[in-house]
Amino acid sequence: MKLKQLITESVKTVSRCYPEEEAREMVFAYLEYAFGTKKYTHIIEPDYEISEDGVSQSQQAFDRMASGEPLQYVTGEAYFYGRRFSVTSSVLIPRPETEILCQSVLSSSGAERDARILDLCTGSGCIAWTLALELPGVQVTAVDISDDALKVASGQDFSEEISRSAALKPDFIKADVLATPLAELGQFDVLTSNPPYVMESEKALMRRNVLDHEPELALFVTDEDPLVFYRAVALWASALLKPEGLGIVEINEALGAETAVVFAEAGMADVKIICDLPGKERFVSFRKPKTD
Numbered sequence: 328m329k330l331k332q333l334i335t336e337s338v339k340t341v342s343r344c345y346p347e348e349e350a351r352e353m354v355f356a357y358l359e360y361a362f363g364t365k366k367y368t369h370i371i372e373p374d375y376e377i378s379e380d381g382v383s384q385s386q387q388a389f390d391r392m393a394s395g396e397p398l399q400y401v402t403g404e405a406y407f408y409g410r411r412f413s414v415t416s417s418v419l420i421p422r423p424e425t426e427i428l429c430q431s432v433l434s435s436s437g438a439e440r441d442a443r444i445l446d447l448c449t450g451s452g453c454i455a456w457t458l459a460l461e462l463p464g465v466q467v468t469a470v471d472i473s474d475d476a477l478k479v480a481s482g483q484d485f486s487e488e489i490s491r492s493a494a495l496k497p498d499f500i501k502a503d504v505l506a507t508p509l510a511e512l513g514q515f516d517v518l519t520s521n522p523p524y525v526m527e528s529e530k531a532l533m534r535r536n537v538l539d540h541e542p543e544l545a546l547f548v549t550d551e552d553p554l555v556f557y558r559a560v561a562l563w564a565s566a567l568l569k570p571e572g573l574g575i576v577e578i579n580e581a582l583g584a585e586t587a588v589v590f591a592e593a594g595m596a597d598v599k600i601i602c603d604l605p606g607k608e609r610f611v612s613f614r615k616p617k618t619d
């Protein structure tokens with residue numbers, strides 16, 4: 328089949344679930360992943376052919392997208408901070424706004440090259456790996472409760488980049504941040520976390536492709552106690568951060584002030600709310616106070 332015809336048919340298929348423009352972008356992204364074609368290939372090479380096998384494989388992929396499965400789960404990959412991460416339905420798809428959290432750590436003092444960094448609720452490991460690779464020499468410890476997520480995180484293949492630099496592979500550890508004592512992990516210079524923070528009542532505002540396909544465990548907290556993870560993270564910050572150690576957490580944009588209070592009440596200093604590019608309150612940063 329000609330690429331041109333495959334594009335027309337596939338946009339129609341994916342548009343069953345997405346607005347047409349978004350469907351078109353997804354079709355181009357999948358075709359680039361599967362065949363290496365670009366958005367303009369069918370224009371400059373109108374006779375470009377896709378094999379029968381290629382057509383049938385891509386039709387299956389587009390049917391999955393039309394049923395709401397996110398493109399990243401269909402291809403098994405997502406890009407974060409310029410790197411390709413493997414993803415499965417056991418992990419949250421890394422979101423672009425979480426890159427700001429990594430950027431904030433990289434531009435702050437404390438994340439020097441021999442620092443120890445703790446990432447709680449690591450999921451795909453996107454934060455842990457990004458910091459480990461951007462700061463060769465830092466030792467990152469990353470924690471999650473899900474065996475399947477930990478398998479994905481520790482299986483990310485950055486061996487080539489590691490062999491070119493002095494970067495160290497993060498240690499991935501199974502633990503429940505709400506219950507497991509983490510004191511034996513030692514002391515850290517930086518603590519990061521993007522824990523579950525979406526309230527059950529916010530489900531109504533979410534798109535079906537997120538609700539039906541991304542892991543509940545990664546997303547939701549109860550309306551009765553939406554800050555449960557932040558109270559736990561604040562306790563770990565008190566126990567595990569070195570004096571003047573830096574903490575940055577991603578937050579629910581509707582609960583910025585309340586989340587900041589959790590860290591202030593846990594005795595953290597310099598508690599600040601950081602906004603994302605569209606101006607939504609998206610992160611809270613803090614420092615463990617200096618001891619005299």
Ligand SMILES: C[S@@+](CC[C@H](N)C(=O)[O-])C[C@H]1O[C@@H](n2cnc3c(N)ncnc32)[C@H](O)[C@@H]1O
Binds near residue numbers: 449505
């Ligand atoms: C919002 S996802 C964040 C994933 C990743 N850090 C990111 O930014 O894409 C939250 C993660 O917390 C993990 N999680 C949920 N409950 C947990 C708990 N009690 N202890 C440790 N991890 C937990 C989930 O398995 C999920 O991987």
